[in-house]
Amino acid sequence: MSTYLFSARDMTCTVPSQDGERTIFQGLSFDIDAGEIVDLVGPSGAGKSSLLTAFARLNPHADGTMFLDGRPATEFSPQQWRRRVAYLPQKPVLIGENVAQVIRLPWTLAIRNDDDAEQDANRLSDRRLQAHGKRRRSGIWGTTHNGVDMLPDAKIRATLDAMGCDDIDLARAPHDLSGGQAARVSLARTLLTDPSLLLADEVDAGLDDANAAKVAAILSNAAARGMAVIRIRHRPPDGVATRTVTLDEGGLR
Numbered sequence: 001m002s003t004y005l006f007s008a009r010d011m012t013c014t015v016p017s018q019d020g021e022r023t024i025f026q027g028l029s030f031d032i033d034a035g036e037i038v039d040l041v042g043p044s045g046a047g048k049s050s051l052l053t054a055f056a057r058l059n060p061h062a063d064g065t066m067f068l069d070g071r072p073a074t075e076f077s078p079q080q081w082r083r084r085v086a087y088l089p090q091k092p093v094l095i096g097e098n099v100a101q102v103i104r105l106p107w108t109l110a111i112r113n114d115d116d117a118e119q120d121a122n123r124l125s126d127r128r129l130q131a132h133g134k135r136r137r138s139g140i141w142g143t144t145h146n147g148v149d150m151l152p153d154a155k156i157r158a159t160l161d162a163m164g165c166d167d168i169d170l171a172r173a174p175h176d177l178s179g180g181q182a183a184r185v186s187l188a189r190t191l192l193t194d195p196s197l198l199l200a201d202e203v204d205a206g207l208d209d210a211n212a213a214k215v216a217a218i219l220s221n222a223a224a225r226g227m228a229v230i231r232i233r234h235r236p237p238d239g240v241a242t243r244t245v246t247l248d249e250g251g252l253r
């Protein structure tokens with residue numbers, strides 16, 4: 001059994017091509033511990049995004065064996081996996097009329113997924129069924145799930161401020177945000193769902209140095225609290241990564 005937070009073994013990705021199929025990578029292994037920030041670099045087209053989406057179980061062309069907390073990925077439903085392993089695409093997709101709504105939506109969905117998973121488990125166990133309803137959720141706010149005010153504006157505000165996002169108005173429409181603000185809102189939204197592993201696919205691409213530094217600081221703080229982070233980056237090293245791995249010609253080194 002793996003002792004890492006996350007492990008992947010024998011990762012393979014084969015995509016359709018004109019000649020039939022093309023293998024992007026094969027037999028890759030990767031491990032990451034809680035609190036680590038690993039930069040995944042390599043030439044364009046090497047398969048970095050394909051590997052990250054494979055880790056997120058979002059890549060239909062990829063295969064392999066993965067473990068989270070020593071448990072095989074096959075023991076997690078796709079929803080349970082995504083609750084723990086968050087994939088952040090380069091271009092933020094911000095759904096909602098304003099920043100507060102954008103941030104609240106995945107939080108609500110994450111809670112609902114937790115409850116769904118809990119209900120599934122409870123169906124299998126009368127004893128746990130009795131306990132259902134008494135249990136307190138130990139989420140990042142430590143609140144129970146019984147009201148719409150689980151994530152009130154004041155808490156969103158405080159969280160954004162703590163992440164260096166005091167320039168972002170909660171009432172602002174997502175399409176009015178600058179690129180740097182949108183990137184940080186997207187990041188804050190994901191971090192609030194408290195994933196164990198964050199897969200950040202070029203989230204600082206296209207940002208100016210100041211905004212890229214803010215994004216790096218947010219990730220660094222999250223890692224200091226125990227989150228593991230894998231970043232795909234094309235920018236020069238920023239000193240935040242604990243380790244850099246290169247994907248090239250189908251291999252990781």
Ligand SMILES: Nc1ncnc2c1ncn2[C@@H]1O[C@H](COP(=O)(O)OP(=O)(O)OP(=O)(O)O)[C@@H](O)[C@H]1O
Pocket residue numbers: 015016017024042043044045046047048049050051061
């Ligand atoms: N669904 C798909 N169908 C066909 N080819 C694909 C598919 N997904 C990825 N590829 C190909 O796989 C290769 C790896 O793509 P990927 O985006 O993972 O590389 P990358 O290292 O992230 O590149 P970049 O740094 O430019 O973003 C590319 O040649 C891409 O065209």
